[in-house]
Amino acid sequence: MxxxxxxxxxxxxxxxxxxxxxxxxxxxxxxxxxxxxxxxxxxxxxxxxxxxxxxxxxxxxxxxxxxxxxxxxxxxxxxxxxxxxxxxxxxxxxxxxxxxxxxxxxxxRIKSADQQAILLLHRARDHWVHERTALLNQIRAMLAEFGIIAPKGRHALQTAIPEALEDGDNPLPDLARAIISDCFGHLLILNQRIADQEQCFDMLVSRSRQAKKIMKVAGIGPITATAVIASIGKGEQFDKGRDFAAWLGLVPSQYSTGGKPRLGRITKKGDRYLRTLLVHGARAVIASLGDKTDRLSLWCKSLVERRGFKRAIVALAANNARIIWSLLRNETEYQLI
Missing domain, CATH: 3.30.420.40 (ATPase, nucleotide binding domain)
Incomplete structure (x- = not known):
């Protein structure tokens, strides 16, 4: 030593x-x-x-x-x-x-060059998604200034933009029509870049046995799987699954004294990007429960009834984080009972 x-x-x-x-x-x-x-x-x-x-x-x-x-x-x-x-x-x-x-x-934990490269892919996609959202909001505001109210939703707006540009009877001046057309062209470029990157995620998953394994967990897709593996590897830096969930900020804050535990709100500490991916995945699972009767769906339904929709989302995200750590750390396969 x-x-x-x-x-x-x-x-x-x-x-x-x-x-x-x-x-x-x-x-x-x-x-x-x-x-x-x-x-x-x-x-x-x-x-x-x-x-x-x-x-x-x-x-x-x-x-x-x-x-x-x-x-x-x-x-x-x-x-x-x-x-x-x-x-x-x-x-x-x-x-x-x-x-x-x-x-x-x-x-x-020191990351390899390949891990950093995958995270760069995530950061670039995240930046372009934010840029696309900002651009859509800008175009919506531009149209509203001339009395054209665009429909809600990204896909509906993208369909409405060319219709508004081609409509010669609306009050859009030629200069405004040209500017919005340029913005729409940039939007199409952003869409293509994001789509290309999502294909890269699929390619990375096809080459990773670990990614395929954790994608069996409900609410985990290619983007989340590659982000987790690039961030923590096999999870050896955490002693247990709860430590990983705490690192992500998915556990309640604690202010305990005199032997009296006091738990507060979710801490939201740690890796914000990973936490966001897990929460969005959990939201998709709970939003699509429907009439499902498997064990996970019944647990989620009871949680929604007892604690509410949003708390159930965070609980499922924290549970998924623990499962992912166990799969990576213990080299086990996911089995839904």
């Missing part, structure tokens, strides 16, 4: 490093350029290297691991309590060096 500990404050060009041996003797305390980072750590014996989670932390963790070091990524909230003096890069590096050896610090 290594006896030296290093903290590195990541940046774009200037990297601050603080290192100590097992006796607390300072080995390094300086700022170097980006080009000198790997050269510096290549000449250091294998050590534990802490860093804050950020956009480039997984890349640097992989590169440092190739040099024989043990990189550890942590959230900034674990570093802040150990910062002394003013807020600057070298003090941040010192605080990281201190926090990385604390037993209460929780670390982020």
């Amino acid at each position: 290594s006896h030296s500990i290093y903290g590195i404050d990541l940046a774009k060009h200037s990297f601050s490093i603080h290192g100590e041996d097992h006796q607390g003797k300072v080995l390094i305390h300086k700022t170097i350029t980006r080009s000198k980072v790997l050269e510096t750590f290549a000449n250091i014996p294998p050590a534990i290297i802490g860093m804050e989670a950020c956009g480039a932390s997984h890349y640097w963790a992989r590169e440092l691991a190739k040099l024989g070091h043990t990189p550890k990524i942590m959230a900034s909230k674990y570093v802040a309590p150990f910062r002394t003096g003013a807020k600057n890069d070298l003090n941040d590096a010192f605080a990281i060096c201190t926090a990385v050896i604390r037993p209460s610090t929780r670390f982020v």
